Amino acid sequence: MSDSTFYVTTPIYYVNDAPHIGHGYTTVMGDIITRWHRQRGEKVWYTTGTDEHGEKVLRKAQANGVTPQEWVDKLVEEEWKPLLKTIDAANDQFTRTTDPRHLEGAQAFWTALNERGAVYRGEFSGYYSVGAEEFVGDDDVIDGEGDDEGHKISKLDGSRVELISEENYFFRLSDYQQKLLDFYEANPLFIQPESARNEVISFVSRGLRDLSISRSTFDWGIPVPWDPKHIFYVWIEALLSYATSVGYGDDRERFDEVWPASIHLVGKDIARFHAVIWPAMLMAAGEEVPHRVFAHGWLLVGGQKMSKSKANGIRPDEIVDTFGSDAYRYYFARALTFGSDGSISWEDIHARYHAELANGFGNLASRVAAMIGKYFDGVLPAAGGRTEAEAKVIDTVAAAVRDADAAIEAVAPQDALAAIWRIVDELNGYITEQAPWKVAKDESGRDRLATILQTAAEGLRALAVLLNPVMPKASAALWEALGAEAALGALADQRIDAVAGWDQLPAGTTITKPASLFPRIETVAE
Template structure:
C-alpha cells in the first residue's frame, strides 16, 4: 500500500491584542476546508493554527488593561481565540502559542544554530518602527500623515505615526540570501501564489535586501536571545518559527521529518515576512523552504480592510448567530475569489444563503428524500435502465469530483465549490425535467420513477462527500438521512477523490427524515 502523501497546512498565528474578527475567521476557514479535503482524500494531513503573544504591541495592550502580558494572552486565548475555532467548526490538529515552552525552546535552538554558524552579528540600528506591524518599515510603506498626524511619518497600512527607534541589536545576515531567494522564485514559480503576489515579492527582493534586526532591548516581553539575555527576540523572527517548533524542531526529528515542509496561508499584508524573511531563515538553518506560500486578499467592508481600530471589524458570531456556521464557511469560500480582495455585505450573504444554500442545495435534498419516503417507503430505489439524462448526471458527478480536487490542489477553493455546484444545479434541473411526481401517477412508469429518484439520491450522496469540507454540519445531517452511515460508514471516512464513482449507495438502504438544512431566515435589514 502506497504511503499517504503529506499535507501540512498552516494559518498565520494571530496577535492576541484584541478579539478576532471575520478577517481572521476567513483565513481559518480556508485552511480548514483544505485540511478537511486532504484528510478525507487520505493524505497525511496536519493543520496548525495558534496565537502570537510576544512583542511591543501585546505588552502595551496588556499594560493599558492593567495586567501582565502573559495574563492578558491567557485571557484572550481562552475567551476569544479558541472559542472561535469551535464557533466555525475548525478541525485543527494543533494549536500553538508562542508562550508555549516547546516554542520558546525551539526558538532558542534555532537562534543558537544561526549564531554558531555566523549568520548573526551585533550592530546598531536606527529606523522608523510601526508597533501595529511590529516592523521597521521599508520606504515604500512610509507616507506623510494627514489630519491630526500632519507633519508626521505614518504607516501606509495602519495610518498611525511611526516611532524612531535607535538600539544596539543583533542582526540576521539576510542580504546574503538575496540571490538564493531569486533563484527559488525562478525555479519554483508556484512557491509564492497567486502570481500577483509572486511578482510583488520578486520586485521587492530585486531592489536589494538589507540585514534584519532580530533583537530588542527597549522592552523585555519576548524570548531571550540565548547568548545574551539582555536582548529579546524580534517578534516576527520568533513568530515565524512556530511552523517548525510545533512539529518538533530540535526535539522530535521523526515528527519533524514527517510533517515538514508546510503550505502557508497568509494575508497579503504579511506576505513579505513569509516569502522573503522566512525562507532566508530556513536556508540559513539548512532546512527545506515551505512547499507553498499562498497570500489571500483582504476582506473589505465599505471599501476598507477589516480593522478593529477603524471600527470596521465584524465579530464572527454576528454572522453565525443568524445564519449558522455552515453558511459562514460557504459564503466566504464561494463569494470571494481566493487570492483576491473581496467585499463583504449582509445583503449578498442573505441572498446567497437563500438562493444557493436554502433553495439550491437544501431544497434539493429535502425534495428527493421526501419523494423516496412517499413513493418507495423511505429506502434507496433500485435503478432500472439508464437514459441519456441519467448518464449525464453520472458523468457530471465524475467530472465535478475530478475538477474540484484539481482546483483544491491549486488553492482555488472558490473554483472547487463552483465546480461542485454544477452538480447541485444539474440535479435540480434534472428533477424539474423528469417530473417524478408525474411519473408516480402512472404505474407503468414505476421503473422509470425508481431510476430518476435513484439517480438523484446517488447525486446527493456524491454531494454530501464533496461538500463535507465546506459545510460539515449540513452534510453530516444529509449523510445520516440518506442511510449512508449504516451502508457506507462515517462521512469523514469516505475517500473524497472517489466521490464521483457512481452507484455506491446500495438499493434498499433505509433512509430517515431530513431536518431542514438551511432554515428560512428573517433578516433585520442589516
Template sequence: MPTGESFYITTPIYYPSDVPHIGHGYTTVAVDALARWHRQAGDDTWMLTGTDEHGQKMMRAAAANGSTPQEWVDKLVSQEWFPLLETLDVANDDFIRTTQPRHEDRVKQFVQAIYDRGYIYAGEFEALYCVGCEEFKTESEIVDGAGAFEGLKVCAIHSKPLELLQEKNYFFKLSEFQDQLLALYRRVPDFIRPESARNEVVSFVKNGLKDLSISRSTFDWGITVPWDESHVIYVWVDALLNYATAVGYGSDPEEFARRWPAYHVVGKDILRFHAVIWPAMLLAAGVEVPRGVFAHGWLLVGGEKMSKSKLTGIAPSEITDVFGSDAYRFYFLSAIAFGQDGSFSWEDLAARYQAELANGFGNLASRTTAMIERYFEGIVPPAAEYTEADLRIQQIVADASTSADAAIERFRIDEAIDAIWTIVDALNGYITENEPWALAKDDAQRGRLGTVLYTAAEGLRALAVLLSPVMPVATEKLWVALGAADALGRLQDQPLREAGTWGILRPGSSVNALAPLFPRVEQSA
C-alpha cells in the first residue's frame, strides 16, 4: 500500500441514457490524470467513475426502445460506457452502477439513518419538473417556450416543456443546513473551486434553501424508500450516495475510513447538487463532508454546449481513431484552462497535434535517440563537464517538476502541462544551439557531445515521468526506447515528485530505435 495520504477522487456518475460524447471524456481523462499523478507520487489513491441508472428519464428511454430499464442500462453500459474507458486509456480503480446490490442496500441504510435522525418528513408537493434534468425547477430556471413549444414553460437548459407534478412525497430538511453550509464554505475557502463557482454557490445558499423532495411515487424504477415501499428515492439522492457506497459506507468501516472523504470533479451544471445538497445530506447523517468539489467549465462546439439532443455531441472515438488517445488527453487537458469553458475545433486540435506533439515533443524524442544510436552505438554516454547551458537545463527540469506538482494540487492540469512543456521547449532550443551533429565531426569534442546527448536523454527521462499521467501510451514507448525500463523498472513505478532530480538515467543504458510517437495525420478534407 502506498505510504502517502489518501487521495480519493471521483468523476460524476454519468447518465447512460445516451452514448458518451467528448464532454464526458473530458471530465473522465481529467480525473484520471489527477489520479495517475497522485498514485505515481505515492499517495494512497482511488479513482471512481460509474453510471447513474435510475429515474424517470431512463424508464422512458427504455420503453421507447422496447426493453426493460435494466436491459436497457445493461446494454448501454457494456456497449458504450465500458469501452469509453478503454478508448481513452483510463485507469479507474472502480466503476459503480447504481443498480448494483452493493449500492442499493447502502443507499437504504443512509436514507434510513437521516430519517431516524429526524431530517425527513412527509408532505404534499406541486411543482414544474424537467425529466431531462430529473429536477424540480425554480423560477429562475424556467423560460417561455418558442417555436413548437410557444405558450409553454420550458427548461432553461433543455428547452423542453416542463411537467406539473403533484405528489405526496418525503422531504429532506435542506433548509436547516443553510448556516452550517455557509460556515463550511468560510472554514474551508477552497471547498468549492474555482472561485467563480464558489461565489455562485455562496450566493445561492445565502438566498435561502428550500426543503428537498427526496422521493417519487408515480413510477417504480428506483431504490425503494425503506420505511415506505410505495415510494422510490429521488434519483439525485440515490446518485450522490455512490461516492460513499462505493468505498464501503455501511458495509466496510475500515475501507470507508481509509478512503473517505473524496474530491469530486463535476461539470458546473451539476455543481449545486454536489456543493449544497450532498454536504447537507452528509451533515444530516453525521458523516464527514467531502474534501472539495471542483467544477470545470463546458466544452463548446460551434459556440454551443456539448449536447446529443442538439447534435453537437462528438464521440471520443471520432478523435482517437485519427489522433490517438494520448493526443485526445493532451489536447483537452492543456488547451482549456481547467475550470473555465473551452471551445473545441478540429482545426485547433490538428494544429496543436502538429506543433506541440509531433514537432515539439515527438521530434525531440526521435532525434535524441537517433543521435545516441548514430554517435554512441545506442549507449547513453556519460556527461563530461557541465557548462552553464547544461546547468540551465537541469534547473528548468527541477523547476518544472516542482511547479507541475503545485499546479496539480490546485487541480490546474493545464498549468501543470504548461510547466512541463518548458522542458520540451528548452531542450529543443538547447539541441539547436549546441549542434551535436557538428560536435560529432570533431574528435576533440567527444566529451562535449556526450554531455549534450546525456543532457537531452536525461531531460527526456524526466519528461517521460512527468507526462505519463497525461499521455500514458507515448511516454511508455519513450521510456522503453531510452533503455530506462531495463535500468530503472516500470515507468508507472517512478516516484513522480522526484522526477526533477538530475542524473537518474544511467550512462551505459541501451537506447532503442523509436518510431515517431505522434505520426503525421492525413486528414480527409
C-alpha cells in the first residue's frame, strides 16, 4: 500500500442559494469513493466546501438586504453543512473561501506568480456571465431566443452575458496552450470521461487567450495584495481552495503530504476550469498537477436539467425524509452512470427501493437471521461438507470483490454496485434452490442445513463490508446482527482485499434478526 494520501475533492460549491440533489450527487459519489479507499486501509482525505465570493453572491445578498458575509454565513450554517449530515457524508474537511487561511494562501500564490512574470496589467472589454461567473469569448456569444430574446447568451452554458469594460490583471494563460496539450497526451486519464476529455482538448486546440484574474468594479472578493483596488476573479481564487485547504501557504509539510489531489470530482459544465485554467496555474507555480479530473453528467428531472427557473430542483432532504440516507446514496450510485447525464424520478426511486433494497437485500438479511434463530437458536452453526452450490457462492463473492474494486478505481460506482449486487442475487437464488426450510424437516439433513445457513451468513458478512461505503447505516445494523463486531472487530477495520476469505464468522457466533433494514413505504409524495 502506498504511503501517499488518496485525496478527493468535490467542487467548492457556489453558495448563492440552497443545495439541490446535483450537489448531493457529487458529494455522495465522492463519499462512496473515499469510504471505499478507507476500507482498503489507505490514508484518505476528503474535502468539500463552499465558494463564497463573486458578483452573483453580492447581488443575491443585496437583493435580500444583507451583507455578502451575512448571506453566506447563513446559507453555510443553515443549508450547506446540514446537507452533509442529511446524506451521511464522512468528509474530512469543509472549506470556505472566506476562511482567513484561504485568503492568505490565495494571495501568496498569486503574489508568487506575479513575481515570476506570469501576471500583467491590462484592459478587459468583453462579455461576462454573472450566472456562471465566467468571461466568455466573442465566438461563444449568441443572440438569445425565447425567454432570453433581447439578451446575449453564452453558447457554453446558456447563461446570459453582459458587456463589461474594466482595468484588470491578466494571467498569461496563452503560454500554456501547447504545454496543456502535451500534458493531456502524456496523461490520457487526467480528464475523464472521454467525452469531457475530447471537449477540453478541442477547446484548448482552438487557442487560449490570456485570462483576466481580477475585477475592479465591485469589492466582494479577496483583495489583490499588490493592488488592493482590485479583487481576484472568483474562479481564480476558488480553485486554489483545493490547495489552501491542505496547507498551501501556511503548512508546506502538510501540503506535500497530501498534494497532488487524486481526483477532482466536478460537474461537466465546470470541467474546463479544472482541466484548463487550474493545471495551467499549477504549472506556472511549479506545483504538481492533480492526477485526475472526473466530470459527471447532469441530473435530469422530467427530461430537463435541474434549475430553479424550471422549478424542478429537488432538495436532497425531500428524498432522504422519505427513503432514508442509505437509499438515497444507493439510488444515485446504482441507477445512474457516473460521467453521463441521467434521468431520475420519484417512481424509479420508489421502485428500486422496494425491488432491490427492501425485497432484495433487506429481506435476504431478515430471512437468513430468522432461520438461524429458528433452527439453531440464534447461534451460527459450523458448516458441514460443501457442494458445487456453495462453491458457486464463494466464487461469486470473490469475483464481485475483484470487479467492484476495479470499478471504484475506474470511478464507476454504478459498476461497483452492479458487481456487489451479484452477491445479493446469488444468495437469494441459492436459498431458494437449497430450500433450507425443507431440509430442516428431516433431522438427517441437519449438517446440510448448517452448511446452507453458514454459507448465507458468510455471504451477508461480505455484503456488510462491501456495502459499508455505500450504505453505512444498513451495513452497521447488519454487522451487529451477525455478531461480527465481537467476533471480527469494527466494520471500518475490515479490508476489501480480505472480504472474499471464507469461514471468517466463527461457529458459535450469536446471530440476531435485525430490525427491517428497508421497511416498505406505501406512499410517495411527488
